[in-house]
Amino acid sequence: MRLRVAVPTPQHSGLGSPLDYRHPEGVPPGSLVRVPLGRREVLGVVWDPTDDDTEGVPPAALKPVQAALNLPPLSEEWRRLVAFTAAYYQRGLGEMAASALPAPLANLTPEQLARRLKKLRPVGAAEPASGLAPTLQADQAVAVDALKQQLVGVAPVKPSLLWGLTGSGKTEVYLQAAATALAQGRQVLVLVPEINLTPQLVARFAARFGAERVACLHSGLTPAQRLRDWLRAHLGQADVVLGTRLAVLASLPRLGLVVVDEEHDPSFKAQDGARQSARDLAVWRAARLGVPVVLGSATPSLETWHNAQSGRYQRLDLRSRIDAAPLPDVRLVDMKRLPARAGELNRASPVLAPTLQHAIEARLARGEQSLLLLNRRGYAPVLHCGQCSWRSGCPHCSAWRVFHKGDRSLRCHHCGFSERVPVACPDCGNPDIDAIGRGTERLEEQLQALLPQARIARLDADTTQRAGSLEAQLAAVHAGEVDVLVGTQMIAKGHDFRRVTLVAALSPDNLLYSSDFRAPERLFALLIQAAGRAGRAGSASGHPAEMWVQSHQVEHPLYQALKRHDYPAFAQAQLDERRSAGLPPFMHLALLRADSRDETGAQAFLMAAAAAGRALSGESDLFWYPAVPHPVAKVANQWRWQMLVEASHRGVLQRVLAQWLPALHALRPQHRSVTRWAIDVDPQAI
């Protein structure tokens, strides 16, 4: 018998469709099989037969399937999801299917798999669920009710936006909606941006439903753990699957409810491979399956907010925090009005405005904690020689190398190239090199000088590299061993810091003026999220919590909306801008990126690609922008270029991209210096 099998053919082969193999008696679609591919043996998924399957090479001439894994077939629903993902993001079907399966599965012999399967069923009594559900508050009850009505089929199924600040009880809504789905014998998929930053969430689901019913799927697990939890989901042994973006393609034969927490988070969009958006796929998957999906956020993405405004999504609002803690007061500090200090003109601007410093000192005196946010790690972003104007550039990238004082290195944050910091200017020998600007490491040092009595700690990618160090540092903050915590945006996420009554963003302006059109949306989300870290203890101590922002642009509408905690006004202003600028969600974008070893190769490839694309798209209303260098034009000796395609209809864009892809594969051999290229559909940043 002839079988069509989706196999992981390399992208550059241009072979995206399933390949034909033979098998003596045939196996059902969705079965996992081991098949030869070139000189390798690979794991493939038996795909659905098509009408023309009787044509072509006679079965006898085909290569044989080596073995079929003894697992239930992947469902038609799963195959449809993977096929959609591959088509929408312009990738090969086999590659997409393989990336959705846990890696170790590809290398297991049938015997090894059988042994793993035997170990799956827990022996002995399962840990009983202990958590009792609290009585819902009024807004929560409305939200849970709306979801239950969809679950039991009383209301038509429609995506829901659950809009509420941190602490407004969103997770409790997920839990109670999940309880209904579980009672119906269905599975629940919960997607979160970064699971190691939200261990509390996993713990709450485990406490409510029993740890044995919960599976986790994220990149922080060992391959063996991931295989185990993937199998538990696929076999229907786990009822709740919590995971990061990769979990959206998990096999869930009884899926009945999908939750996307912090749906605005950019990490739901993959930055490599198919560059798929797990949030968007979650919505598609739920819609095709006819099950409810809940998108939760305090600051929804503008796409989601727009869908809620237009009525395509239903909006469920949680208007107050559970503990009734008031929102923190937002204080905007106008840095333009600080007196410039003599002798400091060329140095970093003052760390803290005097008013902010006093506010932190008042917290210190009361034994409360402060969080200081600075979105730049290292000691100083660049070193500079005042005599010959040498700067610490990276020899491999168009970027500066950052000075890290801790290990006295000059390190490139793009390619990782690192050297010991020179004792004198490498060009002129001047021993007095200046550190320009400020990163978290320097901030920590300067704060220690300003607040000698304070216990200061720092949390960023440099201090949390070792396994367990993030947890240890968070535990120290929780135990009250830290007065002031300095960190990058990592500190704004997920943690429940109960004794924090002051949060300050020290120089967020640089995030406002990045070239990315989503920068304001990101900054607003970050600041609201950071503000959410403060305030739960505030009401108890009798001092309201405060969110401070140091800025040179305090009049900016973003900061003014933040001051009023007015997300809807901010979102409306942004949507108006997007509409007039022709940006998403009003237009649909795709980006073609290419890297080359020489300065011109990527650009030449993109120009040829654009010519091919224009010829294909004919009269259809598509706009091909000129190719431009990436904002960081060179990384690790690769020159990076990109080109934007814009369409007012998703369908038109999809159609043209699908025809363009083979043309790009055909062009590629003429552009030898191109090392990589990829299409990014619905890009996050342009």
Ligand code: ADP
């Ligand atoms: P969010 O997910 O929006 O941050 P949570 O669901 O985590 O909010 O709720 C914040 C806190 O309030 C949690 O400690 C949670 O256990 C508690 N909580 C949520 N809903 C209720 C309720 N109805 N009654 C009592 N406590 C609640």
Ligand code: ZN
């Ligand atoms: Zn010099």
Ligand code: ZN
């Ligand atoms: Zn570099």
